[in-house]
Amino acid sequence: MILLIGIALALFVVSDGWEWPVIIGAGILEVAETAITWKWSRRGAPKVGVETLIGAVGRVVTDCRQHGTVRVRGEIWQARCDVGADADQRVRVRGRENLTLIVDPID
Numbered sequence: 366m367i368l369l370i371g372i373a374l375a376l377f378v379v380s381d382g383w384e385w386p387v388i389i390g391a392g393i394l395e396v397a398e399t400a401i402t403w404k405w406s407r408r409g410a411p412k413v414g415v416e417t418l419i420g421a422v423g424r425v426v427t428d429c430r431q432h433g434t435v436r437v438r439g440e441i442w443q444a445r446c447d448v449g450a451d452a453d454q455r456v457r458v459r460g461r462e463n464l465t466l467i468v469d470p471i472d
Contacts (some may be wrong), residue, residue: 367391372469425452
């Protein structure tokens with residue numbers, strides 16, 4: 366948008382001899398704005414989604430002998446626990462397969 370404004374200024378406002386410097390300046394501002402905005406938008410880790418659950422601690426809702434359910438951050442998920450975990454035992458999420466969390470009991 367800055368570049369388009371610069372071109373419009375160069376065509377209709379500035380005096381002869383200043384068209385190219387105005388267009389080049391607007392182009393530099395456009396590239397700088399794009400780079401800063403791109404870097405700013407990528408500054409943080411994702412805050413939503415299943416990927417944020419890896420490493421989180423939760424509690425087993427139903428016995429997890431291979432398969433069961435766990436509550437992690439207030440949500441109930443299907444879970445797989447290869448070692449096995451009893452109801453109300455604390456577990457840590459170590460991965461996921463589709464929408465099933467892979468958990469390990471915390472000693």
